[in-house]
Amino acid sequence: GAPHCSPCSPPPLRLRACHPSPPPFPTPPPSQRRHRNGYPNLGAVRSLVESTTTRNAAAVPPSSSAAGLPHPIQSLQRGDWVKLICGASFEDAADVRNLSLVYALAGVDCVDCAADASVVNAVVEGVEAAMSIAPVRRPWVMISVNDDEDDLHFRKAEFDPLDCPPDCLRPCERVCPADAIWLERMPTEDRLPDGVTTQGGLQGGVITERCYGCGRCFPVCPYDKIRARTYVRDMAVTSELLRRDNVDAIEIHTSGRRPDLFRNLWSGLRDSLQHVKLVAISLPNAGESTISVMNKLYSFMEDDIRCHNLWQLDGRPMSGDIGRGATKEAISFAVHLAAVEYRPPDETGDKT
Ligand code: SF4
Ligand code: SF4
Structure with a gap:
């Protein structure tokens, strides 16, 4: 399951706290989705490892030394x-x-x-x-x-994409080394459940569990929209x-x-x-x-x-x-x- 389901994780941060009724976080496109159920290619990994390590298997050291x-x-x-x-x-x-x-x-x-x-x-x-x-x-x-x-080491980036100018070139998304920011333009004149009209704004934001707090995105935002949340x-x-x-x-x-x-x-x-x-x-x-x-x-x-x-x-x-x-x-x-x-x-x- 998602890491933030655990009681010991920090609370989810991705949704836009500044907005009274944020829209649901959209599903990332297929290219950004990751397998969450098992190893679809485990057999291939096994074959690759076996083909490259068989001749070296005897060289694997014992689990402990003579000193114990x-x-x-x-x-x-x-x-x-x-x-x-x-x-x-x-x-x-x-x-x-x-x-x-x-x-x-x-x-x-x-x-x-x-x-x-x-x-x-x-x-x-x-x-x-x-x-x-x-x-x-x-x-x-x-x-x-x-x-x-x-x-x-203990911080997460967060921002409200509805506060971002719709025409922003999204340097935050490009600079993130962890693919932890995902943004998408909403259709023009989309109406949210609370009646707010988006007018082609951005949706998405920080994928909290992927953000490791590196800080690259903070200085590149031209509108100073990204905050660090420490815990x-x-x-x-x-x-x-x-x-x-x-x-x-x-x-x-x-x-x-x-x-x-x-x-x-x-x-x-x-x-x-x-x-x-x-x-x-x-x-x-x-x-x-x-x-x-x-x-x-x-x-x-x-x-x-x-x-x-x-x-x-x-x-x-x-x-x-x-x-x-x-x-x-x-x-x-x-x-x-x-x-x-x-x-x-x-x-x-x-x-x-
Ligand atoms: S702090 Fe680093 S990992 Fe987190 S969203 Fe920004 S660039 Fe990505
Ligand atoms: S760079 Fe700043 S304003 Fe632009 S999309 Fe990212 S957080 Fe929003």
């Missing part, structure tokens, strides 16, 4: 950990399932997804399909949550997900500027965190205070944490696919941190 560590932790310690990031806000279950299938076949260590039951189900379904095709190891499933709204993942729902057998890890996004919010979230999740194998803390570059922020956060964690832990430090949040210089900035941040002598523990073998 799970394979994702071995990858972390070797420095070749690979994670599929579906997106903390991306909730299109069909695409999440297909991505999980492909990347599980490719041998990723982890699949990171939105903390939403239907999205997690989609990841599990994709991974199980991959494992039915080839002798791949099961990647860990990680859910992403936040401790406050001040995080770019915080529901703690009770997160707690429930962590208790599932098929959720292995959590990523907690924090700005580091409000340690009290992080402590509240940590305290609320304390019991359910005992069910996961890995806790990752994601925070942005806080300059010279980065290490002291990490130590502060770790002081809240250290009495409770029984599993592996990982620090995921963003050079510049949400800039992996946009923004010049993001890679250089991330490398320079990593070099700076590597030179620091005292850091809180993590799973890369650094215990200082």
